[in-house]
Amino acid sequence: MNFNEVLATEKLSKKTMQRYRKYILSEGKKELVEEFNSVSNGLPVRIYKHINYEIGDISLKDFEKREIEIRSQYYEFFNTIFRTYVVQSENEFQNALMARMDKNSLYSVEYIPSRGRNKGKETTLFYYNAELCAWLKDTAFLEGKDVVKTTKLSNVWKNDDIPKADLGNEGGVAFPRSKKPEKLIERILSIATNEGDLVLDSFLGSGTTAAVAHKMGRRYIGIELGNHCYSHCKTRLDRVIDGEDKSGVTSLYGWNGGGGYKFYELAEPLLVKNTVLPIYQINPIYTWNMVCEAICKIEGFTYAPSGEFQGYSSENRFIHITEEFVNSKYVMSVMKKLDQNQSLIIYCKKNQADMNLPENVEVRKIPKDLLEKCNFDYKNEEVAE
Structure with a gap:
C-alpha cells in the first residue's frame, strides 16, 4: 500500500464548512472577453466574464441550533459549493489569467492544459474575486443525505499524535x-x-x-x-x-457517555458425550424448552411456540418437537393443524419404524439427526437412541 494515497473520511466538519461557504446558484450569461493561444501547446485559451450570475453564501450562524438545516444546504448545493485561493506566485499561466480579471466578478476559462492531471483534456476553471475556485466535490462525496469529506494522509503510522507512553x-x-x-x-x-x-x-x-x-x-x-x-x-x-472513561480519544470526540450494547454468552453445547458410554446425548442441563429452541435454531426455524408447533421457517413450513413416541396415528393428529399446501418436520426421541408418511411430512430423530448439523467430531461414534 502506498500510504501517501490513503484517504481518511469523516462527516463534513464545521471547520471545513467555514472554508467552503459560497456556491454558484446561477452562472448567468457568459461573454468572451479575450482569446489567445497558449505558449506551452499553442492551443486556444478563452476567458469569459459572467453577467447576471448569482452567488449564494451559506450562513453558519447559530450552528449548533441550525446544524440539520445547514447540512441540508451543503447536500442541496453540493456540486457548486466552492472556496477561493490565491495561486502560488511561480504559476505564471494562472497569474497571467487572474491579472486580466476584475474583482467582485465571476470568470471562467476554457483551455486544454499541457500538463497536470487534466493534460490533453478540455478543461473549465472558474475564478471569483480574481481568485481560483476550488470545489468541495473534488475532496468530498455524498453518502446518503450526508456530505463526507476525504483527507489525504501523508503518513498513516508515524505521526507523533499516537501516544507511546501511559x-x-x-x-x-x-x-x-x-x-x-x-x-x-x-x-x-x-x-x-x-x-x-x-x-x-x-x-x-x-x-x-x-x-x-x-x-x-x-x-x-x-x-x-x-x-x-x-x-x-x-x-x-x-x-x-x-461517561467515566476520560482517556484515549474521549476528548477528541467530545464523548460524555451514553448508548448501550448487548452482551451475549455462548450456550453450553446441545449434545455432549455420555460420561460412561461412547455415545452422544442431550446435554442434561438443557430443559425441554431449551432443547426445542436449540433445534429450531439448528434447523433454521424461528422459535415461536404456538399450539402444536414450536416454530416456522415460512408461512407454509412448520416444526413440531416432542418427547412422545411418534407413530402414524400421532403424525395424523398433528397434521390436522396443517393446511393442504403446508409442510412439517417432526423431531422426536422415538418413533415407529417404516411409517408410511405423507409427502409433506418428515420425521427426524433426537439426537441422531442433529449430529450431522452440529460441529462435532462424531465420526464412528454411537448416539443415544
Whole structure:
C-alpha cells in the first residue's frame, strides 16, 4: 500500500464548512472577453466574464441550533459549493489569467492544459474575486443525505499524535504489553469506516476497538474468550457508556457517555458425550424448552411456540418437537393443524419404524439427526437412541 494515497473520511466538519461557504446558484450569461493561444501547446485559451450570475453564501450562524438545516444546504448545493485561493506566485499561466480579471466578478476559462492531471483534456476553471475556485466535490462525496469529506494522509503510522507512553491507564483496565493505543485504532477506523458502519474485532482483548468505535459513533461486534469478556471488555465499555472513561480519544470526540450494547454468552453445547458410554446425548442441563429452541435454531426455524408447533421457517413450513413416541396415528393428529399446501418436520426421541408418511411430512430423530448439523467430531461414534 502506498500510504501517501490513503484517504481518511469523516462527516463534513464545521471547520471545513467555514472554508467552503459560497456556491454558484446561477452562472448567468457568459461573454468572451479575450482569446489567445497558449505558449506551452499553442492551443486556444478563452476567458469569459459572467453577467447576471448569482452567488449564494451559506450562513453558519447559530450552528449548533441550525446544524440539520445547514447540512441540508451543503447536500442541496453540493456540486457548486466552492472556496477561493490565491495561486502560488511561480504559476505564471494562472497569474497571467487572474491579472486580466476584475474583482467582485465571476470568470471562467476554457483551455486544454499541457500538463497536470487534466493534460490533453478540455478543461473549465472558474475564478471569483480574481481568485481560483476550488470545489468541495473534488475532496468530498455524498453518502446518503450526508456530505463526507476525504483527507489525504501523508503518513498513516508515524505521526507523533499516537501516544507511546501511559497506555496502561487507557480504558481503566490492565492489559500489559498487549493494549493498543486508542488513537491508533481511531486512525484505522477513520481510514476504513464512516459513522454508523459496523466494525468487527474477533479478538477483542482489552476492548479497545469496541470502546473507540462507540466513541466514534460506529456500531461494533467484539468477540473474546474467557474471563477477559468480564474483567476487561465489559468493564471498559461500561465506563465508556457511564461517561467515566476520560482517556484515549474521549476528548477528541467530545464523548460524555451514553448508548448501550448487548452482551451475549455462548450456550453450553446441545449434545455432549455420555460420561460412561461412547455415545452422544442431550446435554442434561438443557430443559425441554431449551432443547426445542436449540433445534429450531439448528434447523433454521424461528422459535415461536404456538399450539402444536414450536416454530416456522415460512408461512407454509412448520416444526413440531416432542418427547412422545411418534407413530402414524400421532403424525395424523398433528397434521390436522396443517393446511393442504403446508409442510412439517417432526423431531422426536422415538418413533415407529417404516411409517408410511405423507409427502409433506418428515420425521427426524433426537439426537441422531442433529449430529450431522452440529460441529462435532462424531465420526464412528454411537448416539443415544
